[in-house]
Amino acid sequence: MKKTKLIVDFEYDFELLGITSSAKFHKLCWSLNKGLHTHLVKIDDHVAHDKAGKEMVILNAKHEDESCEIYLYKNKSPENESQLILPEMPHFDYVLKIIGCFQTFASEEVLKQLRDVKYIEYIAGISMDKLKSRDNFLH
Template sequence: MKTFTLECDYDCDFDLFGVVSSSRDHKLAWALNQALRLRLVKQQDIIYDLLNRGRLVISNYLHATETATLRLLRNRSVDPSPLKKPFLAPDIKEYDYLIQVTNGTGSLDADALMEQLAALPLVQYVCRFDPNALKFKENFQF
């Protein structure tokens, strides 16, 4: 019997930052709101049901304007998960949080944002990633 596989190629047109921070997500969101003059608001958790393997529950905060969107995502599942790698982006599991910026300009420009994130006391380390190079980039399609 012939089998067919569906290959999808996602084009990610956003900036992605990995953040190492031992603080809780609401404290980090508050610090980002104060430092960057944002209004990150807690959204409903993103749930990925992975059929028989388990599910991922990802905490997320959103700041949206007419031109740009910034989303703070927790990389590890909030709920205990039977998955071996309960991460939104398993290929960069070393990072506690991910920041996704779409159409970033001004204070949300990638270089300016990188400097501001690195200056925050709650952030130990920050790194910028090319989302198209990630193996699990389809997890960012919501």
Template sequence: MAKNKLEITYDYDFPLWALNANAKPYKLAWSINQELDLALTKVENLKIGFTGGKSLSIVNYNDINEFRAIRLLRNRAEESEGQFDAFLVPEMKNFDYFIVLENESQTLDENAFFSKIKEIPFVQFAIKVNIKSLKSRDNLIF
């Protein structure tokens, strides 16, 4: 009997920025909203399930419209039972938050966007991450 194998390839064609910020998620989201005139709102936590009943619960803020989606994700998972690793991207434990920018229009200048984020007083450090170099990049697909 012949066996079929399903191969799935994901598109990681979106900018990912890692931030160090000494602030709670709601305070960072509010500051980004004020600085960039966005509407990041708290939505249900992302639940990432793994084999063996293990899972992560990640704080998630979104601003989604017709042409773009901006997500603010906390790297450290909230406390929950069955949790095995407390980070969304374990190889980047030094960073507190990630910003995922999915832009279908040419109206958003990515460099200007992140220059303004770096100006927020409690954002200590922000860098662009090469997604293809991350081992746990599949955790960013949802």
């Protein structure tokens, strides 16, 4: 009997930025709010799945206005430090997901603005093309 496989191709209309910071989650949110003039607020924990299919709970915060949405995720699960929302890049402590805003500006200009935010030690764009765990960022 012939089997048919369903392949779903999602549209990833957001940018991901990896952040290295030794600051606590709430302190980084506060710093991003001051530096970017946003209002990141802690929301319900994000639930994603690791490679083995086990659920993992991820801390996250959200800013939303008419033009954009910004999410800040902690890369490591508070329940199990070995579970990462971005397992390909364990060197990042946080992941910033940007939907909508900043798309009219040059990416380099946004990164420059974020590099000036207090408590961010390193920040870099993440290419979605080769990222296997990109489905973890779909809501």
